[in-house]
Amino acid sequence: MSNRSITGDAGDAPLTEARQPIGTEDWWAVGIGLLAIVVAYASFAAGSSIKWLAVAPAKWSSVTQLTGDLASHANGYIALFVVFAAAFSLAIGALGLPVGRFLAGFFVVFVASAIIFAAGAWAQASTYNLEPPLIALALGLVVSNLFTLPAWLAPALRVEFYIKVGIVLLGATLPLTLIVWAGPVAIGQATIVSLVTFFVIYGVARALSIDKRFAAVLGVGGAVCGVSAAIAIAGAVRARREQASVAITLVVIWAIVMVFALPAVSRVLGLPTGIAGAWIGTSEFADAAGIAAAQAYGDYARHAAGAVAGAPEASLQAFVLMKVVGRDIWIGIWAFVLAIIATTRWERDAADGVQARPHAGEIWSRFPKFVIGFVIASASVTWVASHYSLADYRSVVTPAFVAPIVALRTWAFTFCFLSIGLTTRFSLLAGAGGKPLVAFTAGVVVNVVIGYLLSVHVFAPYWAALGQ
Incomplete structure (x- = not known):
């Protein structure tokens, strides 16, 4: 992917109007993500942790608890802002964009994200599916569609940059060995869903002349x-x-619908936690929304006094295996395959219609480099995990090394989802007409049905036994 924005980053200025860029946005995201992982590992290897930096509000049930927790970790929040601002500013400056304008807006984005984190830490938040990324998305959508944003905020709403950094950090939380631990069922089910849903949406879209x-x-x-x-x-x-903006808008709309619909239907059907989590992982369209849905069903099972079978944590475990491990790895596969197809088959000479000759360099230039960062991060953590048993990995490595990276990843995703909401206009969907909605909705229906059949019937024994 190029260093130019595709997703509506309102603050993007044409590079011809700025300094000559050094590197690309993808590579800067990879560098920042991997540097964070290296620092986290160096601290872990030295017997310490960066948990003091990767702060987030603790669970609270009263305003007094919240303010006390925020005050006790004030230095951590200040340090986290400084680190994020310095790392992002270095990249922004290298890309030839105005650092001062970015910092002014990023301060607001960071403070808003901290408030969102605090809301998500409310003791009753899980009851209402109030996960921080989902709150950020919903808040951004409401603000952007009801109010006019000040122009000075726009440079900090860098959707692509934040999500790329988050995806690289995501790799550090998913060691390659987790795919082996998941078994062929999760990978197989994810493969079926990815292929069938893509070809249904693509086929309907092409039939509608999209x-x-x-x-x-x-x-x-x-x-x-x-x-x-x-x-x-x-x-x-x-x-x-x-x-891309219309596609993102459709994803957001259906993700919000599913975050409420899937747990509710699962409750009505009385699905075991592992099976419900697998269905959510197969049918949801966003990691943050899916995590909220899976966690909500697990919490319901925990408080349902035996009304739902399965361990409460199995819902979230199944979701992670299906969505984050099984489906998300298809990002790189589809990007690589479609980059080749677009270069070798879709692009023809405008003058005579002769098919353009494929160039390996062109394919490489379009390949999303942050996927490479994801793989490097995953391989690195796999190497770390290889020195521990699964039990020790969970009890030793996860709290001191992986958990702080998860916190940093959640901050990056919160920046991203808030920026998505603040730069998404529902009027874009109306302006695109009904055809994209019809095509995407056809995929939604197929996705939900296939996910149900595979999770509840075909692979039910596997998912029901998860976590036991």
């Missing part, structure tokens, strides 16, 4: 990982900015 590139973005957005997948594929096939 452009190939737009159809591809819609297809992968529904088949894999929602927003981040749409971003990656838009860059791989060079879809237009507004096409």
